[in-house]
Amino acid sequence: MNVATLCLGILALGDASGYEIKKRFDGPLKRIQQPSFGSIYPALTELTREGLVSCTVHAQEKRPDKKVYSITPAGRAHLKAALQESLPAPDRIHSDFLATMLFSDMLSPDFVARAVKDRIAFYRDMVDHTQCEHPSDAYSGGRAFVHGYARAVCSAAIAYLEAHAAETRQAAEDLRERRSSDATHATQPGDSAP
Amino acid sequence: MNVATLCLGILALGDASGYEIKKRFDGPLKRIQQPSFGSIYPALTELTREGLVSCTVHAQEKRPDKKVYSITPAGRAHLKAALQESLPAPDRIHSDFLATMLFSDMLSPDFVARAVKDRIAFYRDMVDHTQCEHPSDAYSGGRAFVHGYARAVCSAAIAYLEAHAAETRQAAEDLRERRSSDATHATQPGDSAP
DNA sequence: GTCCGCATGTAAGTAGTTACATGATTCA
């Protein structure tokens, strides 16, 4: 799904400016996509050109005019058709964290421990802040579903990470012990050791 | 993390060809990244040029020579440094499925139900096939961690999806009832209904 | 008899990101 379709969907949930659309993806919706201003603004311009959204300019002093977009009936029809054209494609994930963990055997245990701790904090933040919605927004079953999904998955991740943080720390201590033991016995550490 | 670093990491876990590297990301490792041949082969060429990997050609009849890559000591050093340069960046996720669910209120309930069912089947497949590892591979704590993580998160997703599939179906039935009720009473369905 | 697996590679195309430009206001 491209950024234009995504913006169209957000506007189907309620009017918004480009800036506000971006903010929506700071919360649990960041599990969907995290579009940048550089992709949102051109997408909105293009959607307007195609007549799928309309734009109302609210003049503001001392800052650029705020442009609030609304989805048009044509936009709604287009969105429905686009979404139902085929079943959603598989997720595309880029997780540097999991890559780091995959290669963790060759990294400093302290570094790995820090990465895990960081990740737990990140997920905890997500879970704690997910319950609150903008009270101004109309209830959306879809939003409730996605929020609930994010909470469920993040909670599971926290549980797994906490259960295995101990193991990671244990591995770190084992390694330190082995190293000091090597040093005591004055053996040469190296790849070709017996 | 770019594809080159990722390939370097895989080679740190054991020698492999480009084709084999790609296959590794078909299983639970697809939660890290899913690089295509079009990015893997050029990355491998570049890594060789930089001396971070070496390449052994195994001649084969009736198909292109198989090029098996090995990480060099320089490659190992480079990988460690690259990974530990900073804490892993946040995940970047593109989930058309969650986007579809976010906008599900305006979609055909049958379509939504199919999408959910599909997703459950996908995760179930992942969980069921994750336990088996190549027995030829050396044990890797990192790999065990990532496999376990994938299992934990997918299981949580399945549980959430199954718990809410019923709700989705209920919503679908409610909508059908309301529609037939509207038809019976011969009211005009429309946005401006009271 | 057609599709999948094996096996490598290139080139064109796309869809994004990053960085910049501009600038008042408020909070630590």
Next chain:
DNA sequence: TGAATCATGTAACTACTTACATGCGGAC
């Protein structure tokens, strides 16, 4: 004093995906 929030927009750049080229062997 410095950073974050609000607010829009453009242009250069990057890094990837898709499609193509090539072709045998085996499974269904």
